[in-house]
Amino acid sequence: MGKVLIIGAGGVGNVVVRKCARTPETFTDICLASRTREKCDRIAADLDRPIETAQVDADSKAEVAELIRRFGPDLVINVALPYQDLAIMDACLETGVDYLDTASYEPPDVPAFTYDWQWPYDEPYRKAGIMGLLGSGFDPGVTNVFCAYAQKHFFDEIHYVDILDANAGDHGYPFATNFNPEINIREISAKGRYWENGQWVETEPLALKETYDFPEIGPKDIYLLYHEEMESLVKHLKGLKRIRFWMTFSEKYLTHLNVLQNVGMTSIEPVEFEGRKIVPLQFLKAILPDPGTLGPRTKGKTNIGCVIEGIKDGRRKKIHIYNVCDHQECYGEVKSQAVSYTTGVPAMIGAMLMLEGIWKKPGVFNMEQLDPDPFMERLNQHGLPWKTRELPLE
Numbered sequence: 001m002g003k004v005l006i007i008g009a010g011g012v013g014n015v016v017v018r019k020c021a022r023t024p025e026t027f028t029d030i031c032l033a034s035r036t037r038e039k040c041d042r043i044a045a046d047l048d049r050p051i052e053t054a055q056v057d058a059d060s061k062a063e064v065a066e067l068i069r070r071f072g073p074d075l076v077i078n079v080a081l082p083y084q085d086l087a088i089m090d091a092c093l094e095t096g097v098d099y100l101d102t103a104s105y106e107p108p109d110v111p112a113f114t115y116d117w118q119w120p121y122d123e124p125y126r127k128a129g130i131m132g133l134l135g136s137g138f139d140p141g142v143t144n145v146f147c148a149y150a151q152k153h154f155f156d157e158i159h160y161v162d163i164l165d166a167n168a169g170d171h172g173y174p175f176a177t178n179f180n181p182e183i184n185i186r187e188i189s190a191k192g193r194y195w196e197n198g199q200w201v202e203t204e205p206l207a208l209k210e211t212y213d214f215p216e217i218g219p220k221d222i223y224l225l226y227h228e229e230m231e232s233l234v235k236h237l238k239g240l241k242r243i244r245f246w247m248t249f250s251e252k253y254l255t256h257l258n259v260l261q262n263v264g265m266t267s268i269e270p271v272e273f274e275g276r277k278i279v280p281l282q283f284l285k286a287i288l289p290d291p292g293t294l295g296p297r298t299k300g301k302t303n304i305g306c307v308i309e310g311i312k313d314g315r316r317k318k319i320h321i322y323n324v325c326d327h328q329e330c331y332g333e334v335k336s337q338a339v340s341y342t343t344g345v346p347a348m349i350g351a352m353l354m355l356e357g358i359w360k361k362p363g364v365f366n367m368e369q370l371d372p373d374p375f376m377e378r379l380n381q382h383g384l385p386w387k388t389r390e391l392p393l394e
Contacts, residue, residue, distance in 0.1 A: 001355040002074035009034035013079045015344025018334045058084040064091035082106040102137030104228040122364040132364035136350030137343040140229035144367035146321040155310040157239030162307040166248040168217040169300035193226035194244040214303040222246035232366035298327040298337040318391040349378045
């Protein structure tokens with residue numbers, strides 16, 4: 001169907017390129033690019049079909065645009081860092097190529113998770129006749145599609161949504177993060193926020209805690225965070241009264257995180273050290289285990305989904321739509337743990353639907369703005385089967 005340029009060769013990029021390479025009828029030609037070309041070459045050498053590799057600085061619009069012109073893709077899949085979203089979006093706009101990412105833009109020096117920088121690209125992209133798909137990961141991404149699917153098939157109005165992200169995997173390290181440590185720790189240490197009765201309510205970091213009994217992994221402590229998919233869902237769900245996002249953390253993980261915060265290691269403010277400026281969080285990232293190395297040693301499962309309550313035919317109804325993923329099964333398939341897998345597969349599916357013309361129109365879109373049915377069908381086909389269960393009303 002088309003040529004795809006994948007930017008980013010970390011844990012998620014590894015999953016995306018492996019899944020794309022196994023679907024040659026859609027992804028006819030692939031180029032994998034990263035700041036470190038050797039990472040791309042190592043992945044490429046382990047594939048069953050040849051792909052191109054390239055070196056690119058994704059912070060540079062000019063370098064990305066030059067690579068786009070050289071390779072000539074129909075679509076750019078951005079699985080680099082969220083800091084680089086705008087440079088890549090600008091390069092796609094300049095070269096007239098469709099764009100997809102898995103997380104909202106975040107400035108390097110401000111811990112802000114918002115689409116305010118990317119939504120303004122809608123008009124320029126429409127005028128250029130190209131499409132931008134924002135947040136085609138799991139959360140954001142699949143969780144948005146779960147909500148859209150529920151709105152289409154299960155409810156006349158959706159009143160309450162709780163997005164639940166549980167990772168019951170164990171990698172054996174005293175402390176490690178399952179995706180980019182810099183992004184992960186910034187996200188967790190930021191203030192929580194949820195939307196209720198038409199306004200945002202802010203909380204202290206990890207101040208709200210509950211316990212939820214997850215199918216296949218059991219009861220887990222969940223903590224309220226802010227997550228960017230809520231920002232778009234409040235615009236597109238009919239009748240919404242409240243939406244919240246929850247994630248699981250172990251006591252051991254939170255103890256380590258608290259110590260690191262207390263000694264200043266999670267700060268993004270530069271400090272002077274032996275005559276040069278360093279950012280403590282970036283230094284911490286350098287000494288923590290690389291998330292890409294966790295696959296062989298991570299055991300257990302993830303459970304990510306949405307608990308949704310609303311009205312259908314005048315009656316209240318509550319359902320849970322979710323996916324369970326096994327870390328070891330993911331590693332057996334694509335040499336990656338489930339956290340990267342659950343982000344990378346939806347990126348591949350979003351790209352597939354764009355290249356096949358099923359999700360294809362000019363402008364910039366969040367996932368819930370598009371027909372959820374073909375995406376939900378592909379989840380079942382490509383490794384992320386979902387389940388629904390009806391829950392008792394309280």
